[in-house]
Amino acid sequence: MSRCLLRFRRCYSTKVKLTTILNEDVRQKVSGEEIKPRKHPGRCKLIAEPLPNDLIKSIVKSLKDEQVKSIVQDGQLLVNYLKSRHVPVEENELNDKRRAHQVELEDKYDIQNMSEEHKEKFEKFLKNRIEKLVAQRTYKWKPIDYNNEYVCFQYLLSRIAPDYATMRMLFNEIRQRDPDFAPQSLFDFGSGIGTVTMNAKNIWGKSLKEYYCVDTSSKMNDLSKLILQGGNPDDESALPKGLFYRQFLPSSPKLKFDLVVSAFSLFELPDMKNRFETILNLWNKTNKYIVLVELGTRAGFELINEARDLILNISSSNDGDCHVFSPCPHEHSCPRFETDNTPCNFEISYYTPNIAQQSQFKRAPISYIIVKKGPRLADDEQWPRLVRPVKVRSKHSICRMCTSSGKLQEIIFTASKHGKIPYRCARSSKWGDRLPVVIKEDEYEKEDKEELDDSK
Structure with missing residues (x-):
């Protein structure tokens, strides 16, 4: 007859406990019913809006007698190509x-x-x-011929809505979080159809005195100018004052601009050397903010992360003060890039223009980085950023966030554990928003019992 004796061995492992602390100002405003939880100051994503009517009219006039339906159809082929692009092979x-x-x-x-x-x-x-x-067996990279007028029209009809919505969202976050920022000069590298200028004029038109637009395509520069003129090439009064178009980067190192932007342009550079030289040139021309944005594909994210690392490393080696304004709440290596093959991207919503087609609601991913010159303010709590959609479930919400410690963390918010206000703020937040909380990591030892089986 055999007898089995069970024994347990005590083991200890180090665990991390995440504690969330709600911003006190947000708590008081929500408690006092000054704001609703769904309107908390960490909300960054904007509700999709159709393109302005005057912009639609300008586009229609600018296309003249072109076969718009054909352009719309061929434009979709261009969009598919843009989505499938890879970084040029070194x-x-x-x-x-x-x-x-x-x-x-x-x-x-x-x-x-x-x-x-x-x-x-x-x-x-x-x-x-x-x-x-x-x-x-090698990806064949080639630049897009934007000196072809028909290709410019394709890009205009297929990309005007998402490009416009992207810059509207990014500029709105800068205005929301830095209301005292009143740029006097804008530098737009790869200015294309002019969506950067349009949105900058809408938000900071009162302070902006110079719009410096650079695009290697003279056809694209002409088209952008024509759209800003409302489709009337003789109406110079419709253009913003201080608007300049150039085909090459200015050589003078003394030129500085309060706001520098490169939107959907890095893919047109043939190799890493050209990208590095261009990004350094743009960074040296930056007085306050630099905004870099690409399509939210894996390749687009890699270009943005490459630029992020370059700017932070150069700034660090030169003892220069700068910090990541958005989307990262930190200056550490990107945890998404380090840990998996999923791109760090965010979603923008838009309506396609009702030109030769029914307007449709669509979503598109983007990857971006906004770096601000100067040290991070002492009162910046570096709220975590939601890097994926919030999973709203019964009595709990699952939030996946990038935190100030440079880590990807998942927190399950409940009213009983975290409080009603933090739970409601988390529940109403969207992918790309910041949560108005500080996350603290506390290490502790957890006792684990390992079962041992002694048979006799």
Whole structure:
């Protein structure tokens, strides 16, 4: 007869307890019914609105007698291409591929037992074969020909709504969180169809005295100017005062601008060297804010993260003060980039223009970074940013956030555990908003019992 004796061994593991502290000002305003929880100051996402009627009229006039329906259809092909783009392959990556293919082919053919004559012929064959394999298995990047007027029209009808909604949302966050910011100068790199200028004029038109727009395409510059003129090329009075169009970056290092923007333009640069030189040039021209934004694909996110790291590293090495204004509440390495292949992106909502088609409500992902020169203010609590949609469930809400410690954290908010106000604020927040709480991490030891089985 056997007898089983169960024993337990005590083990201790270090755990992290997350504590959330609601901003006291928010608590008092919600308690005093000054604001609703769904209107808390961390809300950044805007409700989608159709494009302004005067902008629609300008676009229609600017297209003249063009076949609008064809442009709309072909514009969708351009959008699909933009979404599928990858970062240009660097020369060192191509060399690595060549070496790998050379080893692969040399192993396949018995080169050691070849005669000298055959070896010479084989070397020629090998070189040609390697180049063909590299060409077949490598992404073929090429710039989009925006000097083609028809391509400009395609971009205009397919991208005006999401581009406009993107800049409206980003500029609105700057205005909301920094109401004293009154820029006098704007620099727009890759100005395209002018959505940066349009939104900057709407928000800071009273203070802005200079709009410096750079785009290598003269056709795109002409189209942007025509739209701002309401489709009337003779109406110079409709243009903002101090508006300049150029095809190249200004060479003078002394030129500074309060607000510098590059929107959906980094993909047009052929390699990392050009991207680094351009970003450094833009950063050196920045007096207060720099805004960089791309499509929210994995490739777009990688470009934004590359630019973020470059700016922060350069600023750190030069003892310059700057901090990430949005979306990150920290200056650490991006936890999304470090931990998985999911891009750090956010969603914008918009209505397609009702030009040769029914207006439709759509959503699109973007990746962006806003860096502000100067130290982070002492009273900046670095509220966590919601990096995915809030999962609203019965009596609890699941929030996935990027925190000031540079980590991705998930917190399940309930009224009983966190309080009614924090729970209601979390429940009503959206992807891309900030939660008005401070998250503290407390380590503690947790006792775990491991069961041991002694049989006799």
